[in-house]
Amino acid sequence: MKSILIPVEDHAAIGSVLTTALRLAERFGSYMEGVALGPDFAQITAADFSLGGMIVDDQARHELLNEAYEIFSGFVQSNAIARTQDDTGKPHCSWRGDTLITDEGIGEYGRIFDVLVVGRPAAGFHQPRKATLEAAMFESGRPLLIAPPQETGKLGDCIAIAWNASPESARSVAFAMPLLLAAQDVPVMMVPGTKLAGPDEAQLVTSLRRHGVPARVIPTNDTSKGPGFAVLETAQSVNADMLIKGGYTQSRVRQFIFGGPTSQILAEATLPVFMAH
Numbered sequence: 001m002k003s004i005l006i007p008v009e010d011h012a013a014i015g016s017v018l019t020t021a022l023r024l025a026e027r028f029g030s031y032m033e034g035v036a037l038g039p040d041f042a043q044i045t046a047a048d049f050s051l052g053g054m055i056v057d058d059q060a061r062h063e064l065l066n067e068a069y070e071i072f073s074g075f076v077q078s079n080a081i082a083r084t085q086d087d088t089g090k091p092h093c094s095w096r097g098d099t100l101i102t103d104e105g106i107g108e109y110g111r112i113f114d115v116l117v118v119g120r121p122a123a124g125f126h127q128p129r130k131a132t133l134e135a136a137m138f139e140s141g142r143p144l145l146i147a148p149p150q151e152t153g154k155l156g157d158c159i160a161i162a163w164n165a166s167p168e169s170a171r172s173v174a175f176a177m178p179l180l181l182a183a184q185d186v187p188v189m190m191v192p193g194t195k196l197a198g199p200d201e202a203q204l205v206t207s208l209r210r211h212g213v214p215a216r217v218i219p220t221n222d223t224s225k226g227p228g229f230a231v232l233e234t235a236q237s238v239n240a241d242m243l244i245k246g247g248y249t250q251s252r253v254r255q256f257i258f259g260g261p262t263s264q265i266l267a268e269a270t271l272p273v274f275m276a277h
Helices: 014-028 060-077 103-112 132-138 167-175 177-182 201-210 227-237 251-257 260-266
Strands: 003-008 030-036 092-101 115-119 145-147 159-163 186-190 215-217 241-246 272-274
Touching: 003 014, 003 060, 003 103, 014 030, 014 060, 014 115, 014 145, 014 177, 030 060, 030 103, 030 132, 060 092, 092 103, 103 132, 115 132, 132 145, 159 167, 159 201, 159 227, 167 177, 167 241, 186 201, 186 227, 201 215, 227 241, 227 260, 241 260, 260 272
Parallel strands: 003 030, 003 115, 030 092, 115 145, 159 186, 159 241, 186 215, 241 272
Antiparallel strands: 145 272
16 A cells, blocks of 8 residues: 545544554555545535535635645644655655645545545534545545544554455455555454355455465444444454445445444444445
8 A cells, every 4th residue: 555645624533534644654655645625515415514614716715725735734744754755665745735626536536546544524514524535435446544533543453354245345355455464463243234145254264364364253242233333342342443344335325314334334433444335
């Protein structure tokens, strides 16, 4: 995972987003690129209440662009991140900041990166927007690393996998192989009540171990709160510092109406979640 795209916007979780991206970059000596994110107001629906106001003119857009740059630049400076690649194998970065990029633009531009790091969406003012996550997930063809609201410490030592035999789960695991090979422990659980036709968690563990991944099967915690909560509680019980899961195995509409593992995890996760559709 040598290239990481970071959409930068002034929201409550941006510190966690940047720190999560840096933790990932430190494991692989990665290149991090920051871009200024701004919503496409022509496509905003009434269901997205997380905006604090509309960008109505070029001056406001310019202010948001400068604000995003200052956030990124301040983080880079405070963490002494190099602007150019050297022979140390440490992370390096750059800023692409000539214009605001919309959510759709993030999905398009993200296609040339190994992973995109975004914030876990939340309702309300000054929060990461769900539209950003969904555009990145469905339009980039790349995996996302979704940062929780609060910064976490370690990243990638103990990686839990939530498996249900879906194509989305398989793609997420495949994208995550560099992380899995570097992990110390990879507990694998079955997402309760969602298994599709295909290999079970024990078969996935066997396959991963052929590659040298330290995978093992663990039981999923019982809970009446739903499969997503069961996954999160199980991950917490093994001290996982990252969770891998397929994104939206069920349709987004069904998950919006009835709930589902992805929606529950996106609403409640307190650890970074690696997810692909």
